[in-house]
Every structure is written in structure tokens, then in C-alpha cells.
Amino acid sequence: MAQLKQYNHEKIENNWKDKWFKDNIYEAVDFSEKPKKYILAELPYPSGKSLHIGHMMRYTVPEIYSRFLRMKGYNVLFPMGWDSFGLPAETYAQKAGITPQEAIAQAAVDYKKAMQDMGYAIDWSREINTCDPDYYKWTQWTFKKLWEKGLAVQKEMPVWWCKELGVLADEEVLPAPDGDGRISERGGYKVERKQFKQWVLDIPAYADRLIADLDKVDYQDSVKAAQKAWIGRKEGINITYQVLESNATITCFTTTPVNWGATFIVVAPEHPVLTALVDKGNTEVWNFIDRMKAQSDLERESKEKEGVFTGRYVKNHVTNKDIPIWVANFALMDVGTGAVQGCPGHDRRDFEFAKKYGIPIARVVVGEDGYDGPIENVNQVVQAGDKGKMVNSDFLDGMEFAEAMQKTMDYFEEKGWGKRVVTYKMRPQVFSRQRYWGEPIPLIYKQDGTIEAVADEALPVELPPMKNFASLSENKEWVQTIDSAGNPARRETDTMPTWAGSNWYYLRYVDPNNAEMLADLNKTKYWFPVDMYFGTAAHTTAHLLYSRFWFKFLYDIGAVPLDEPYMYRMSGGMLLGPDGHAMSKTRGNVINPQEVLESYGADAARISLAFLGPYEGTYPWNPQGLVACHRLVKTIYEAGGKVASVKAEQKTLVKLHKLIKKTTRMMEELKLNTAISEIMIFTNHIKKLEKISDEIWKDFVKVIAPFMPFVAEELWQEANSFGEWKKENSVHLQTWPKFDESLAKEEEINLPIQINGKMRAIILVPADLSEDEAKELAMKDTTIASHIKEKEIKKVVYVPNKILNFVLS
Template structure:
């Protein structure tokens, strides 16, 4: 007779977990000691998650993977006798709440507060050891007062300026979008959010001079314990190159066109010159008989994204201006063309075309039957039929004949300088940061305009808060929503407030510093608190998604370096060690998405299995950095594992 095995008693999470979560909260177990407080004599550890945007959808299990990992590390260091700072807050300004306000009339503040409440509830149900006394919200005037204060420091230092910039404007969203927020589609460029048509418009924008810090942002990567792949992404984004500027005189004119090239050794092979459609000299250099075609071409290119224009696989298009320049190295007259594979934002917006030694120039020359002149050959082997773009040896290059590429480059730069036709130049792909948004729900700029000039507000006038509104829709002219509040916009002394708001990036550029001293009402943070928590190279461990590998981290590093130069922070880098968590896919191996219906809601998992089982499974799924699919069967394994321990 078979005796049935007794069923294993399940782990009674429904009674144990809430009881202990309540006990931890009441005892304030996870509060970190400030400098000079009891407990601050211990060595410190600062363990930080990239704080979330509180969306209407709530948390999903992907968020919780990183939070579980940092919680384990925080608890480990506490048990090892360290004073651990492990805070949580909300990156709460942003377009989704504003779009919801446009559609429903609900104030973004109301939507944001409701979403924060839901996120907080979900996170607390997981039993993480956050110090909730330090909770911050980027939309709180007590917080964004200091975001505005930092902007004023950037302005005083000459790092914030106004420029007329060709930008992507989305009429449906009523705002300017960054290049990274534009999708290339068969129908043309579209906004990543909402998939709306976008267009190029010249608009007055605030810019931040991040390019002034390009070299330090590059060099100081060597100070950091970050994955090499991520450092490489930042290096590529900064895009340092060494080369030369060359001046090409325009025939029958006093004008000249300056180009930048990383291959000055190929100057003898230049057979035409190309301007970007946005180049300021385009109109003045176009002959009357070519004007109609050039204008038609310029208009057509304005609806293309930078990605579309520079796509290597696409057919190259362009049209001649009818004017010519002189190649300074050999006196040859070569034609000027306009082509959209040249971008105004890269180099000088003009290139010397050497089709024999550049793939894009070669494709263009083939399409329009322009001459191809070889001036560099391989050190060994034969020339191919396409462009030869590697280093080699110069020939048919006058005084460069027989020189290998590195020496030929140096010799040509010397010749250009000596004959006043050019100069050595170091350049970066990194562009200044477009810092304006034509939105309501963002930090107002602490700036007023008087007689056409920007004037900073005084520190005593901060925070400058948003006015109450009922209509958040921007005007069709592109004027931001704030322009509708006449009483807020126009001041009694005749000056006018800046109507743009800051991008969502602003609040996330320095939040890790506010966590050091979040109740400080007289400064963004106290010096003692900053030196204590940011000692030994900054945040000890920073964990977040790889989607922030470039922009957020680059922007935060830039602001931090500015604060370091102003002696407001004590170390040149904010995040000593960084780990990128992988994405958790749905059970169907696709990215979790509401539209696909494969999102796993942690509320459901906790209700069925408990927070401990969910935390165990998040860590059992595989290495933190890897992408991996969710598995209901795997979840059951974690439940059985806890039941065994409980017995």
C-alpha cells in the first residue's frame, strides 16, 4: 500500500512579509546616518538605482531586477558594518503626463502624484531597504529650485546660451525633439512617442556648451570602473578626431569655404566640394540658373532625419550650385555641389570630396559622373575598383609622393599652415546640448527677456514655479503653452519670461547629489554631506538600464564637472562603479509591451507567490547584465525553493 507523501507546507508570505515590512518601517531600520550623527563613524557605501519615471503603467518586473540586486548589495554592506545610503525618488517631469493632461484636462501634477503613489506602494510591497526619509521628486519646487540654481551657475559660467537652431519640431506633440527621439520610417521621419510626423524648423533654443568639456569627458572615462563596452559607447558619441581645416577660395569672389578633413593627405585627390543643405553660404554661392533646383533640393532634404541622410546604403542625391572653388594645393578649379549626406552639424558643414578615398564621395561621384582621382595606393597589393580608404603611400601628390599616410598627413598640415591655407584641428562629433522644450510640464527657466536680451533671475527669486493652466496645448505657431498665461508671461517692468521649459534630463543630472542632503533648504546639498557620501570617487555602485548608457550618463557627468570646477563638489566624476542590467523579455521572448499584452505585473506575482519568491526568481534568472525571458515555470521553482527553506 502506497502511503502518500505529505505535501510541503508553503511559505506563509501573506502573513510574514507585511509584518516584517511594517516592523522595518516603524523602526526606521534603513535610515542612513548623516555626517556627525551616530553611525556616521562607520565607513560609507552609496548604493544607487537610476530613479524611475513614474508612468501610468506602474512598475514591471524589469524595474525590480535592478532594485533587487542593489538591495542585496545594500543589505550586505550594512551587515558588514557600513553606513549605507540606499535612496529612492522620482524623475517625474516628462511628456507622458503632459500628453495625458492635453487629452483629459487633468493637471500633470495630479497624474504625477497618483503615479508616484502607485510606484511607491509597489516598491514598498517588495520589502526593499530604501531610506524613505530621503525620497525626492524632481517636480517638487523644493527640488527644482536647485535645478534652476545650477542652470544659473551654467549661465554665469558662459555655458548656457541662446541660438537659432534647425530642430525637429513635432506639431502634434507641440515640442522640439532631440535627434535620438526621431524614428526613420518609410513614410518619413516620425516622433518616437506617438509616431507623429515631424519637420525641421529654425527656432530660438537654449543650448548648453557640453562641447567645452568634450576632452575631459573623454579622458576621465579612464578613472571609472565601468564596463568597457559602455565606455566605448561614450567615446564614440564624443567622437574625437584629429585633422585639418582647409580654406578653399571661391572663384571670382572674396569668399572662401572652410572644410574639415581627417585625411589632409588626400587633398591632391579632391575633385569637387559639397555643402550641406543648411550651409549659410548656400544661397549666395548658387548661380541664378541653378537657384530653382537648389531650393527644391534644400526643401526636400529638410524633411529627412540625420540618420536617413547619412545612411551608407542609400542612393546619394545632390545638385550643382554652378559656382567653383580653387583647390589650394594644386590651383585646380573644382565645382561646388549641395548634397544631404553632408550635415551642417558635423565638421564645418562642407566637405572636400575625394571619391577615390571615401566611400560616400565615391558613390556620389559614380551617380553624377564626377572625376575619381587616386592619390594613395596600398603599401602592398593592387587597388580595387571601389574607394581605397585605408592608410597607404601617396603618389600623384606633388611634395607628398612616396610618403606613408601618417607622415603625409603631418607634411600636408605643415604646408597648409606655412602657406596660410589651413590649420591643424581637433574636432568632436559631440554637439552642444539642445536644452529647450516647448512644453508646460518641466522646470521653468529662471530667465526673463528685456530688450531682446536674456537676464537671469536672482537667487532669492527661486524657485520660479509654473502657473496654473487649463489648456496645455501649444499654439500652432510653436509658441510654448506658457505663452498663453499673459499674467505670468509679462512682468510689470516690461520684461517677458522665458516660455520654454527644461528637458526631463535636467532633474536627473544631479539627483544623486540631492540624496546626500535632501532636506537642505539653504543649498542644493551641504559640503560635509557631499564630501562624506561622494568620497572615494563618488557613488559606489550605480545600477540601471543600458538605454541610459550615453545621454543621461554623459549629461550628468558634464554637470558634475561644472560643479567640480566651481568647487561645489569634491570629485570630478559622479559614479565610480556602474552596472547595466539586462532587459527582461516577455515569456514570448519579445520586449514587454502593453500593446503586445506580455507585461508581467509584479502586483499579480506578489499576490500569488509573495515578494520573497519574486526577489529570489529575479536573481535566479541569470546574470544581471544579460537579456533574458520571464518564465512562469521558473517562478514556481523559486516558490518550491522557499517552501523547502521554510520547512
């Protein structure tokens, strides 16, 4: 009996990671003759002492996949960098009593070490950091181009504000403990929504392209649907109402102008028309407005509809009736025009509001049920999307509902009461922060009040070091500058948001050291589009849209050779604590990855994360799973002591080729958890063998290499008697093993049998049966026979080796 080898993960890992990263064996080669694969994982915020176990879940699956592709013969780019600007790093620096620069410098080192400790196959020659001046020079350059094209403008926008701290980001605001409004995270000060001038990017200008070009990519349907829903394209009409006894007007956007049924108008609490309509002494209205301003848009939309009458009216164009103007929580200033017309007979939200406040409800559409009486409950509301015919609507009577809406728009345009428009739920992206830690905006204010951009040759505008880093405006010396004519001027003190650097980081990876442009066009053409982009579900909509917009703009100005950055998006789930709750220090359920690596090793940690389930799922951390995976790695390592130059047993050879066939397919389909199951099955087999053929062993080591890179490298070097380290001899640069179909072919399979789509039995049958043979065997099963009995078989659906479904009458 061969003597078992002793597994020491620490010794093995320290030996190989130093060699791999010193020689950068995972280097991606520009313009290689091999087919390319660009596998991208979202870069992390380095806002703590190290990566947490949730980060490792997010990166392990794409990293294993990238290793597999490399062994399959692809020139793989799997890069990494640090999304360093923004609130996470600033908050961490404040708590640690250091500057953000110091925090990021140390965090980048610690995060990189953590990734190397996990054995991640990253090309570190392409490492980027969004707070590096050489990087954000090009972020500033792109912003400057956006400004020159009129896509970066200043606009009054609602933001959180308190007198003690000024403007706050959404992340810095919390619900008040008493449930009344919001407070600042720091200090617990009462905050409110105020209109402040902000830099915004006109993403809606690209909205139609962002929708249409989804046809160019292979995103999942759910991702495409989320993108379209976020954009929220609507075709409708802006209708302008004259306020009675006033010079003021109110313009309402609607997609469904059932104006013969319009009985009230609603304006947002922030609507500027209110200062002209509501007396300062009307405390009921102003108190309501102040209360609404203390709530976020999401809070206002999710709460029960409430409002207050302003005491003012407009006249309905077609009924000639005076209808009241209300302020309500469901009207949002930056959606549509900030005002809507209430047609409670034909909109369920309007119905609930009108019912609550006793506003008249008029019927102007009769549904398919033909009921034309009073609308007394919400189920009687016929609204957009429903079929119906017009009533009580003058020349529209008898017309189909949908057609009548277009005729109404025609009529209102002819009368000069309205104008057709296209609107988007997606708003301009707020692109400035009144904070220190962000990219300085490369604009200056001249003495005459105009704005000019910093010259290209003067970029980057570097962020000055500051001990007190609340705001750039406090650094008076830095603020003072001169314009292009040499006259005194002042710098813009707003900085860019966290989104700025992450809008284009994936582009910089292909040419990280280029001092002349964002990235060489030929390199971009070679590597793009990104073949697969892994990230969190939380970034599937906003980040994806923002970065697609940024990339399309770069295409329009000739900076990149194509207009879509990503071909496929894979959204990951979440790793919970062992108790099934989100990991948090207050719950005490945070898993320290360093302790995991010290106790069990990186290989066990990697496969335990990949074994949890599909990438998009959410799972609790499983300590028992980690122990089992450590046992698996140890068993495989110890099996290396039984390897000998002997002829392979036929049974083991068949099992190996089945393993290779199955894991190849599973890896291609990103079913890493089931691939690990197959490795476990094969390991249980070889564990029972007295000796293992060296040829079988070498192919097996290749199969485990993407999952357990450290142990695989150790075993590969031993199996081939390599003495001196040479990078070309690494197992990770070898070719993925091929399977012999004649050996890998399954002799018997478990065939699921369905009746009308419901699983009723699983029977063991020879592989590759014909449909008639499968039917014959299935009919002999007593369970299936009892379900069919005398019933007529209308149809049979048979997928060989997969499923047999009887469709009965």
C-alpha cells in the same frame, strides 16, 4: 515528524513591511564610523499607474546587493526618487485627462507602494522628486551658474516642427506610414527639420576632461570606449574654399587632407551658404533639401549616399582645378563645419558617392601592395589608418601617408588656406523644450532685448498650474514680469529637458532637505563617489556624460568637493515578454507585477528576477521560473517547523559553510543567479532532514535574507523567540555569517582540461592539487591522452582548482 508550517505570503509581507518602513530600518547614517557604500539605481519616470515588471528587474539586483553589503558591515546608502519632468509624464497626463502635477502626485504614491510591496531596502527619508520646487530650485540655480559662465547659450539648432503643433521632441515624431518623411505622433501631421533658437549647454568645452578623467574611475572598458566614441575627439584642419563667381566661402573640416585628390565638396542640406548659391528656381536642389530635412540624422547616415549638384564650384588650392559643390545626405550641419571635401580615392564613403555620380577619382596614395593604377573598386581605396606613400602630390611624393597629412596641414596653415582645430562628435546638449512640463528657465528678457537672470533669492521660478498645458507661452499673466530695475519684462517660456533633474539627482540624495545649497560639502565628501551605479544600457553614454559634465561644473564652482560622481557603472539588460518580444500592450505580453505579487508573493518575485541570469543580460519573463521560486520560498518556510535545539550534523555543517563561502563570493561578484542556485542545493538537503539545528538554521536565514527579506524576517524572529518588535533585532541588521575554511574546503572538484585553449575533458580530482599531480591525473584520461599522443607539450597553464591547459606544438 515535525508538523509543516503553512506559508501565507500576504500575511507575512503585510506584517513586516509596515514595521520596516515605519522604523526606516534601512536608514543611511551620515558620518557613520562604518565604511560607507553608496549604491545607486537610476530613478524611474513615474509615467504610469505603477511600476512594471521590467522596473523590478532593474531594481531587484542592486537592492539585494545593497542588503548584502549592509550585513557585511557597511553603512549603505540605497536611495530612491522620481524623475518627474518631461514627455513621459506629460503624455500620460494628456491621455488620462489630468494635469501633470496630478499625474505625478498619484504616480509617486503608487510607485513607492510598489517598491515597498517588493520589500526594497530603501532609505525613504531621502526620497526626492525632480518636479518639487524645493528640488528644482537648485536645478535652476545650476543653470543660472552655467549661463553666467557662458556655458549655457542660445544657438540655432535643427528641431522637428509642424505648423499645427510647433516644435516637437524626437520622441513625438514617427516615420510616416508611406515611408516618405516623418509625422507627429499626435495628429499625424507632416513634420520637417527647422532651425530654431534653443538653449544649449557647451558640453564640448569639457570634452577633454571627460575623456582624461575616465582614468580616475573603474568603469568597464566597454563603458569607457562608449564614452570616448560618443565624444568623438578628432584633430584636423578647417580648410576654407572660395566659391567661384561669389563672395561666399565654404569651410571644410578634415582629419586627412589628401587635397591633391580632392575632387568635390559636399555641404549639409541645412547649410546657410546654400541660400547664396542656389537659385530659388532650382527646384531639383530645393526639393532634395526639403526631403532631407524631413529625415533624422540617423536616417540620413544609415541610408544609401545620395546628393544633388548645386551648379556651383570652388577651386582646389593645390591642383588649381574647379571642383563641384554638392548637397548630400551624409553631411550633417552640426558635425564639423557642416561641409566636407570629397577625396574619393582615399575615403570609402567618398568613393561610393563619386562612383554613383561619375565624379573623378584621383589616386594620391599607393598602398602596401604597390599598385598605383586607377582606383576602380572600393577595395583599392587606401584611407586614413592604412599604410601607404604619397604620389601625384608635388613635394609630398614618396612621403609616408600619415606624415604627409601633418605636412599638408603645415603647408595649408603657412599659405593661410586653413587652420588646425580639434573637433568633437559630441554636440552641445539642447537644453530647452517648447513645452509646459519642465523646469522653467530662470531668465527674463528685458525691454532692450538683453537677458538677465532671476535673482537667487527669487528662486525657484515656479511652474504655474495650467489646465491646458501645451506651452508656458500661453500663460500670458505668468509670462509678464519685471526686471531688476522694476521695468516690464517677460519670462523665458522654454523649459528644461528631462535630463535636467537627472543630471544631479544622485547628489541631492545625500542632503535632500537642504534649503541653503545643493548638498552640504561634508556630507558630499563622506558619501561620494557613488560606489556602484546601476542603470539601463541605453543611458550608459548620453546620461553618463551629461551628468559627469554637470558634476564637473559643480566642482569648478566649488559646489562639490570632487570631480567624478561615479566610481563604477553597471549597465542592465532588458526583460522581455514570455514570447521573447519587448513587452507592449499591443502584443498583449505585458506582465502585471501586482498579479505576480498577489499570486506568488514578493520573495518569489524577487528571486525569480535575480535568478534569470547576469544583470547585464536580456531575458524573457519565465512564468515557470516564478512557480519554481515560489516553491523554494514555501519549502524554506515550511522547513522552519523542523528547527530544534539539537547538535548540528557534521555533513550539514560542512554544507552550510560551503554555502556561506560560495554565496559570499558570488554576491561580491554580483553573480546572484548562481548564489540562488547554491541556496536551492542547500534547501534540498535540509528538506530531507528530520530536525534542523537551530544554530545552522540561523546562519542559513541570514544567507537568504537579502534575497527573501519577508520570509527571512519571519523565520528569524521565530528562531530567536523575539516577541515584541524591535528594529535592532531585525535579521536585516545582523552580521553576514562567516565560514570556517576547514569546513568549507572542497575535498574533490571537477577540473576542466583544455588542449590549446579548447575544453576536451572534465575530470574529478582531489582539491588543491599541485601542477605535477594535476598533469599526472589528466594524462591518465583517455580523451586527453588521445589528443596529446606523440605531440610535444610546449607549455602547461595551471590555475589550482580552476583549469589545466596543455599547449601543444
